Amino acid sequence: MAEIARFNDIPIPWIFNVERTRQIQADKRRTVGGRMLMQVISIKRIWELQTRPITLVERNDLIGHLFATNFRSGDFWIEEFGPPTVTIKAFLTVIGDNRSIQLPDRRSLNLLVTEQ
Numbered sequence: 001m002a003e004i005a006r007f008n009d010i011p012i013p014w015i016f017n018v019e020r021t022r023q024i025q026a027d028k029r030r031t032v033g034g035r036m037l038m039q040v041i042s043i044k045r046i047w048e049l050q051t052r053p054i055t056l057v058e059r060n061d062l063i064g065h066l067f068a069t070n071f072r073s074g075d076f077w078i079e080e081f082g083p084p085t086v087t088i089k090a091f092l093t094v095i096g097d098n099r100s101i102q103l104p105d106r107r108s109l110n111l112l113v114t115e116q
Contacts, residue, residue, distance in 0.1 A: 005049055005113075007092045008074040010065045012111070014058065017050040018078065023114070045088070047078065047113040048095075053106040059097070062109065066094065073116045089116040 005012040023044040029037050076090040096110030 005047075005076070005078045005111075007076050007090075007113075008065070010062065012049070012051070012062065014051040014054050015049050015078070016052045019048040021046045021048075044115045046115070049078075049111040049113065051109045051111070053100055053103055053108050056105050056107065059107045059109060063094065063097075066092065076113055090114055091116060 005015050023046055024040055025042045025044065027039045027041055029039075031037055073089050073091050075087045076092060077087045091114045093112050093114075094109055095112045096108075098108045098110075100106050100108065
């Protein structure tokens, strides 16, 4: 898959798997008659990104950038076979860091991006 993600000024060109979900923020209340009403306040978009095997240097560069920003929110966009999508404010965190047994100097990162 030729997908490229970018968080602030660092490209993440190694993405080969992306899962998108939405997180609904809602206010649930019961009426006087006992019926449940739900008012949607906001819908946050979430991306789970998985990298292809990357070198230790590439992994350290990305991890170092995230530590330098203290995992604060930044500008995120993902490109799929065309021009970049709309840039959004989002948090990016590492949720997995796996080393391949067959390729001991390569790693695969699982990243979670949550719209702010």
